Amino acid sequence: MSFYLSPHDGKALPEFLPGQYLTFQLQVPGQAKAVIRCYSLSDRPRQDYFRVTIKRLAAPPDAAGVAPGIGSSFFHDQVNEGDILDVKAPGGHFYMDPAGKGGVVLIGAGVGITPMLSMLHTIVAMQSRREVWLFYSVRNSDEHIMADILKTTARETPNVRIVVCYSQPHPHNVSGEHYDEAGRVSVDLFKRMLPSNNYDFYMCGPGGLMESLTRDLQGWGVPENRIHFETFGPSSVKKVGGLTQPPMALTTKFSVNFKKSGKVVDWTGASANLLELAEQAGVAIASGCRSGNCGTCVVAIKSGEIAYVQTPGSTPDPGTCLTCVCLPKGDVVLDA
Ligand SMILES: Cc1cc2nc3c(=O)[nH]c(=O)nc-3n(C[C@H](O)[C@H](O)[C@H](O)COP(=O)(O)OP(=O)(O)OC[C@H]3O[C@@H](n4cnc5c(N)ncnc54)[C@H](O)[C@@H]3O)c2cc1C
Known part of the structure; x- marks a missing residue:
């Protein structure tokens, strides 16, 4: 809706x-x-x-x-x-530069199509000649939103190609009419359809899919700075060899001092992030999206350093951290 x-x-x-x-x-x-x-x-x-x-x-x-x-x-x-x-x-840091000139590949899985619709409609409204490929991956017609608008856009805009993939088509879903490809979106499909890998790739969908597409695109020779992704949940996508991997072994033991609550607990790597550790220790930190986007779980760092497991969508002020997407790099004291 x-x-x-x-x-x-x-x-x-x-x-x-x-x-x-x-x-x-x-x-x-x-x-x-x-x-x-x-x-x-x-x-x-x-x-x-x-x-x-x-x-x-x-x-x-x-x-x-x-x-x-x-x-x-x-x-x-x-x-x-x-x-x-x-x-x-x-x-949010996930966006397409409307003034860009190069071709783009937009990949939306399920409701992850929403930011791609914004990018697509922007390019079309600007009457840009930029080459656009939209790969839209859903289970079947039950999940396929805005089908008519997308069909019309593809028909009326020569520089736009739309490829709809159904992973589980219904018997009444007709190939060539409701969808173009049976199966999930994949880099093998891009290799088959795209004339080259010389595009900026924007993608949004479940964490597992983003992770495998990122790895396979890098394997196909697409530079990391041309792969842009968003996930809608608390899943952390780790780029292969990229910046978003935590810089230390998750099992290293550190002390986390929640100063306001008077609780000191060990970080052993058993929690996914500092927010989870706080919750397990009974320390109340307000939270919202749990994926580094809404900024609700921000906490001041009194001493020590943290590392992000994924790039936060909202940039925290210096001296603070978004606890839902970060880990301690050593002993830390937090104002919580
Ligand atoms: C940057 C960003 C952009 C987004 N854009 C969109 C968008 O354009 N469109 C969109 O639809 N969504 C989008 N989302 C996702 C959206 O923010 C919400 O996460 C989504 O709508 C689910 O929220 P909810 O409150 O309905 O579900 P929640 O209440 O968070 O529950 C999520 C699921 O968990 C289940 N659940 C709850 N408790 C338990 C339990 N104890 N055990 C097992 N399961 C449980 C619920 O039944 C439900 O299925 C976006 C997220 C982000 C971070």
Whole structure:
């Protein structure tokens, strides 16, 4: 479901770059605290509205008694036209430079198509002659959103090619009509379809897929600085030989002093990040997206150094860290 947002005070909308996201602070009935969620802008930058496109997350089929996704259900079931929502200005380091000239390959898996739609619509609206390939990977027609708009865009824009991949097509899904390729998006498919590897690759989807595509693109000779990715959850993508790998063995033992709470605990590598360690120790740190994007879990570092397991989408102020995506590099004292 797509939501169109305009400023209730009538002021101009802040600018954004295609690929960036909004951070919402949602007042969800029944929740003690505001629920913080990030959603990518799914249309091109324009003056009249922001658009986000949200997939309703059901409870996992194998988890009895678990509630469906809080934020996405709130949007689908309770947000009505005219409601006012609290939103932070657009942010994030994952974006395409609209003024760029080179060809781009956009890869969206599932609801990860949303930032790609913004990039695609930006290039089309600018009447840029830039070569665009959009690979859109979904299970089948149940998940295939904006199919008609995408078909029309591909038909009417000579520099745009759209390739839809269905990993589990329904019997009534027709190859050539509903989808172009059976199977998942992969670098083998790019090798078959693209004239070369000389593109900037922008991709968004589940962490595992991003990880394998990143590795295979690098294996195909695509330089690291031409591979750009976003993930929508707390999954950490480690680039092969890249900057996002933690610089020390995860098993090294350090002391973490949560100064305000008066708790000192050992970092042994058993926790995924400092936020998780704090939660296990009973130290309360507010959190939101748990993927380094919303900035809620920021904590001041009183002494010591940390390392990021993935590049945060929002840049923390000097002397602070986003605990959901960082690890200690040695003994640290945190203001929490
Ligand atoms: C930068 C960024 C951009 C994003 N852009 C988009 C976008 O454009 N569109 C979009 O739809 N999403 C987007 N997301 C994802 C979005 O922010 C939310 O993560 C997503 O909507 C799920 O939030 P939720 O509150 O509905 O689910 P949550 O309440 O966070 O729950 C997630 C899932 O976990 C299950 N769950 C809850 N508790 C348990 C438990 N104890 N055991 C097992 N399972 C459990 C829930 O049933 C649900 O399936 C983006 C995320 C980021 C970081």
